Amino acid sequence: MQWMLESFDTLISTWLQANLLAALLVAIAVHCLIYLLGGGIGILLTEKLMPALGIGRPLDQRPAKPGQLQREIRNGLIACLILGLASLSYRRLCDGIWPESWLQAAFQISSFVVFNNIYSYATHRLLHTRALSRFHRVHHLSVRVTPYSSYSVHPIEAMIIAGTLPLFMLLIPLGLGTALVLHAVGMVYTTCIHCNYDLMPSLGDHHWLKKLINHPTYHRFHHTLGNVNYGFTNRLLDLLFKTSKG
Ligand SMILES: [Zn+2]
Ligand SMILES: [Zn+2]
Incomplete structure (x- = not known):
């Protein structure tokens, strides 16, 4: 375990000190890898392994x-390019690599979870307005969703998603390691x-x-009905603003 953490630290420090082009290429490659691998594992688990083992059940x-998959992957890879580009800002906005204490880590993570849910809910509601809906239509082309629908979004929506962590880090600086872990967990959650x-x-x-919490059944209602269940990781704001269904 210790050697894994040390290797991760070394990788992060190397990325932090790498020149801009190398850092950008690595960032894009890692985003594409998480997206493609996450989607592939998701499909393997939900269409093969879990049904065979009698765990869970398919929704649609x-x-x-x-x-559909080709379209989603094409959009998803463009989104990964934008996410990778935006992640370069973490190098400027970060404060070291890890928090100084567990208390600081708990504060940073809980603050980010609150911020992320408010930001995601607000921007998602805005993307459903008449003025901005054209930028969100791409995501809603997937009515029967797949793990690759997660980042099948218009480039403008990808930029909005990519802005989450940099905006938060302007308010509360995070260690680079914390920022990268939170971002990767967010990608996996979106895929789920x-x-x-x-x-x-x-x-x-x-x-x-x-x-x-927001789970596949809950988010599926958003894709089939459109104007409900906007929340990201939980449904608190949906309950508060009476947009929760299911
Ligand atoms: Zn939507
Ligand atoms: Zn969705």
């Missing part, structure tokens, strides 16, 4: 439309809520956990 039984698979059917739709 229809297959993806012809050409688009996996078209009920991961916890045994809990029942009225279980408190399913009523609190």
